[in-house]
Amino acid sequence: MSGTYRAIQLQRFAESFRAATEIVTLDLTDPAPGQVLVRNHYCGINGIFDTQIARNAVDYVKIGLPTLTGVEAIGVIVAVGEGVADFAVGDAVVTTRFPGGYREWNLADQGHFVKVPELAPEWLALASTGVSAAMALEYIGAVEDGETVAISAAAGGLGHFMVQLAAQRGCHVVAVCGGSDKAAFARDLGAARVIDYRSESVTDILAVEYPDKLDVAIDTVSGTIFDAFLKNVAPHGRVVVGGAAADLEGRPEIVTQPRIAHSLYYKGASVRGFMNGLLTEQWPAARERVFSAYSSGDLKVRFDDRKFTGLEGIFDGIERLLSGQSIGKVIVDLRP
Template identity: 70%
Template sequence: MSETYRAIRLERFADTFRAATEIIEVPLTAPGPGEIRVRNRWCGINGIFDTQIARNAVDYVHVALPSFMGVEAIGVVDAVGPGVTGFKVGDAAATVNFRGGYREANVGPESLFARVPEASREWLALASTGVSALLALEHIGAVKDGETVAISAAAGGLGHLLVQLAKHRGCHVVAICGGLEKAAFVASLGADRVIDYKAEDVAAVLAAEYPARLDVAIDTVSGSIFDAFLGQMARHGRLVVGGAAQDLEGKPEIVTGPRIVHAIYYKGVSVRGFMNGLLTGHWPAARERVFALYRAGHIAVTFDKTRFTGLTGIYDGVERLLSGQSMGKVVVKIAEEGDTRWR
């Protein structure tokens, strides 16, 4: 009997990730020429992206049914094919390519994987979300030392790394988050001003304390947070759009008001889209920089306090992230370090 492993696969389009997918058995194949086989230990959760894929609502990704799911995973190489030069059995390997995340094993070209020091959740977060944070802030946001930087969802997996990267550049950081616990967490990272949107009016605070002073703003929420950032951008400010979580449910809000041109023209402001999947050529250099910052103690990774295990835990992880209650990076432990069994 041939060996198998388990993976989550999109079987139908539906409103939720749970309703659209199933856990299936997949034959465990040997790697071909130029390929490696990795046994995954951890995966990272991207709940909004997963949900939009389940709804067939991601314009830039063509999804043919059935399709494997998940983006981020890290594990250990257990077999290499002919001609492989970058990996050997026992190496830790991470992937941040769609369809490679929510599975117990992965076989593919070595070019789809990155060597990492260890198959731990820390290095997974750095190789995925850490790279995203660095590129959003420096490549798209073009941040300069000492600037004023505003960050929405600052207590999340991406946000808490953005805060630390901006502080490392000597920036004044204005962090937006919801709730006392999250506000205290973000303040502990060094944010200079934390705005708890559940207790304060973000637009009013920015207008009073940072009038036309935001050099860089990174928004993953949209809606009123985007509007508040846009209204207080400095001359030549850069507003980076890295997501639109508020628009996940239902249709995007229809806004009746002055066109965006009136907010950007006279101050030379730019609104820039950040899509990490379009920046693959920048990933290797960004990964090395993030790794170096981590080794030097300039950034740390915080994980959500709720623990999830196994493929079934991925469903709970997605729902935890979508609940808005998570703090830090949400990950799932797929396999124990000493577990060599394929399911």
Template identity: 65%
Template sequence: MPEALVTSRAIQLVRFAASFREAIDIVHVPARAPMAGELQVRNRFCGINGIFDTQIARDAVDYIKLPLPSFTGVEAIGTVEAIGDGVEGFSIGDPVATTRFGGGYRELGIAPASAFVRVPAATADILTLVTTGVSALLALEHIGEVRDGETVAISAAAGGLGHLLVQLALLRGCTVIAVCGGGRKADMLRRLGAHRVVDYRSENLSAVLQAEYPAGLNVALDSVSGGIFDAFLTNMAPHGRLVVSGAAQDLDGKPEIVSAPRIAHSIYYKGVSVRGFMNGLLGDLHPAARERLFKLYADGLIEVVRDDRPFHGIDAIPDAVEWLLSGKSMGKVLVDL
């Protein structure tokens, strides 16, 4: 049998370390036929989650305690190559996606059929909608409870999650304030239709919000923390909802210690709420969200912006993680497997 059919490659966490690259090895996984209830899928693209990957590498995710070694990566899309006994609803060649931890950073996936969902096509855009798009939709509508015409602010707005949040809020007729760093990202956000783009490198976000949006923010979505979180919180409207979907600024494992009045002083008099968003806790809402996103995409109402730096093959995944962490990426970072 040719060697290509004997093994496939995957990324495995083999030690805890300061960086993803230091913590992993690329390993050869022996091929096997899918067992009863399983699918074998040839992955075409994987999505990069650099902050999560780094925290996993550092053993710093409280709700996940991994044994060593463990496979890594969360999101991948590809086509069905083999089907185990008893599996219904899938055919050879079907495009499918997975968001199963350990199923992302690998060339070939074998797992229970329940770990995969059928999708319109095995493309980078569809993978982005299945994963990051679902997060954007649920963060905005389910956790943020956005209403048509409200004022919405979004941090890291030029990133994979942020650029979809911008478009989904615009479809609701909202006034969208997009926060980013750098002129190239700002140009992209203006092209998508953001009403106000704030480059935090050259403008004071809190001052802009106070001067230009005195009625406050109805919904703010923050994945950065630090000064951006503070600016959003200070400038919320009565009954505003501040949704926290990450804390990229605290990636070094040393969260900033803030000496300031407790958050109660910022939320009580205006009835503001601060809400955490964790997509993995909302699995029952994923199917309907996916279908809505697929239709919006097919109708040309949203677009997927993919970072234009190319990454090819399993070997490029550590480079892609580091590129995302650099703050220079724009749109969704993916690897062509």
């Protein structure tokens, strides 16, 4: 395979992904034994991770400059190396391995890819964010049928899957999101109670309506929302930390209040960290459940209304996600 392709490369550490990266042209080569060559068609945006990578602030990823970027992409196999038995030319595949996302072509070990039924962006969202949602809710949150489940950023890429998965298990879902459009979307997904944090107090509503009643609370925001979830966790409840968008600047708020143990001990409750990259052995089972739910029509995929194309669109997609305006999954069409 001869020719070149373009990719986004991290060339320096900076405050923003746009400032830290450049679009570069690289040589296209044939796959070595055990490798597959994929033409990427769509990539998924992970704006908070991307920003922290740009700042060299992701503890579990050791960055050596320069490096390519991006995590999620779906494409079609164009060539396979010697010894590759599970994939063939023409297969649609997804990768969720850094740095396979923000590039027009991806050459990597066959273990980096998962075969999907068709070359459609829905399967990218399901294989990446859908699996993450299932892992956070079911594996770390250990949700049980009929429980009360609170979810922050409920109208986002991750949140909109968790709302559906919890509602399908008969859970009473408390969805926290910002703005009337997002609130309406969360209701349509099956949320029993929606709290619009732009016009309502999450702290006050939970204290009045859900005192000590949150069996599972999954937070990706931090700050006062995390505090409210923790204060109202039920006996034997689980608060899952899946991110800290409010602390993106790298300067976590210093708070003075009773230690977290006082919120947990007498309830037998727990706070659990969700880091999907540490759960790769559980991905296949979660993927099977998510794919099955989508195929049966029980799980829907929502993409943000803003359309982004080409590698240049990745920068705009990241900034769109960080703005807090997106609803659903943010993706970029990489096709020429």
